[in-house]
Amino acid sequence: MKTKHSTIDFSCKDFPLPDPFLNKTILQQSNQITEELLDFTIEVANANHVFWIKEICEVTLTSALARGTGISGRSAESLELKMKNGEAIIAFASDGTWAGFSFISSWENGKYVSNSGLIVAPQFRHTGLAKRIKRKIFELSRQKYPDANIFSLTTGLAVMKMNHELGFEPVTYSELTKDEVFWESCNSCINCPILMSKDRKNCLCTAMLYNPKNA
């Protein structure tokens, strides 16, 4: 059931929850998140999921403002295209509430694939959902582009850990795609002036790459 329009308070910030709350019942404002709700459906997105783009964009923007660093915004149109092309993963809680998202893009005729836009709805964070989405998006990348170098740019420790577990290694930006369109997506990041001042050679994000030849 994926028709419920969720009413999330987007002002929530990304505070780590204390240990006793992990994977257990989480109370957030008046909404009770039960373990049953955490029985997520994680699937390749398609045209039927376009409805959720507004919420995905809003939560991404709010999270970027809360973190104050290193998350590029994406247009609703580009996310729509990702969904229609089967290049995104979307997750829902058991009651149909949107819970998470990520997408892939290919560059230089499939020589590179970026894994981007990872976002988990605030009330479902610290439940292991990002890890599951990350694995799915990685599998989708491998399936669609088996020979591609897969990369991810992040300032976040959580994403670095997840990339590392999947076999990504830190690299310099010189190892990533040279495609102008990819780097243009950094324009909406608060750190873009730093990237530009360094002639795109480095910035605050750590670049991580999975080389299929080393697998």
Ligand SMILES: CC(C)(COP(=O)(O)OP(=O)(O)OC[C@H]1O[C@@H](n2cnc3c(N)ncnc32)[C@H](O)[C@@H]1OP(=O)(O)O)[C@@H](O)C(=O)NCCC(=O)NCCS
């Ligand atoms: C980053 C984000 C996707 C993590 O989602 P999540 O569902 O809470 O992550 P998970 O519960 O799957 O945790 C995965 C791992 O990251 C760690 N982690 C999660 N949040 C963390 C944080 N804020 N700081 C450090 N580590 C963190 C977890 O402990 C776990 O590690 P472990 O396997 O060693 O225990 C989520 O906080 C989010 O959407 N943030 C805003 C958007 C964002 O920053 N996206 C990344 C852009 S590069």
